Amino acid sequence: MNNKFSFEECEFSIWQGRYSRILGDGGLFRVRNQNMLIDWKRNEETGTCMAKDSPDVRNLVKAVVLAKRRMGGDVGGGFIVNEWGQVIVPSSDGDGMRMKVGTVSGSLVFDNPFVDDSTIDLSNDINLVTGHKWPFPYLGIPYNLSGGNKIYFRNSSENGTQLEYLNSNGIHLVKKLRSVRPYGGIRFIVNYKGIVLTKKPCSSILDRWDPVYIGRIDYDNWFEQED
Secondary structure (H helix, E strand, C coil), rough: CCCEEEEEEEEEECCCCCCCCCCCCCCCCCEEECCEEEEECCCCCEEEECCCCCHHHHHHHHHHHHHHHCCCCCCHHHHHHCCCCEEECCCCCCCCEEEEEEEEEEEEEEEEECCCCCCCECCCCCCCCCCCCCCCCCCEEEEEEECCEEEEEEEEEEEEEEEEEEECCCHHHHHHHHCCCCCCEEEEECCCCCCEEEECCCCCCCEEEEEEEEEECCCCHHCCCCC
């Protein structure tokens, strides 16, 4: 299996599909000073993860910058990559405009700012089982599980906020989420490789929530891919 990172640029188009992000620090891929990076807050530490340089990473950066400019913004800023690998760039003006600029595949690898000569791979869930602590940046598209065990997406647009419910019951994913968080509503995220993560209260430190691994989505029983 070839896990080499690649970026396939498409004709830029206005994105009207599902879009959401985690508010606050992190939660987005970023372009800064012509580099692709992640701001990673780990416990009380904060570091910057730089993407491993390659022609495809540079082409992705160029596409994000161009989309920002076409929407009247800066030469850098945040963007998301959804679970289908689609790269969605929001306007820097916060006016709700978004553009799809292409699709990624393979593994995104970044420098680890906390361990010298080490890297992190956001697609690497080898040896992780449900409930294990997630050792990498908490980065993905937020979804929700209701108290009644319904999976839904909160979609915000110029027309307001709509809740889009998963057509299937997603029973296997629900069971895994409930094994970690037995009660109440849960927000979880899905990263660009379909890896599912959530947070649970730290057992030893008050008011701290730690990211944990849940599993992977079943694409055949998930929300439809949008264009």
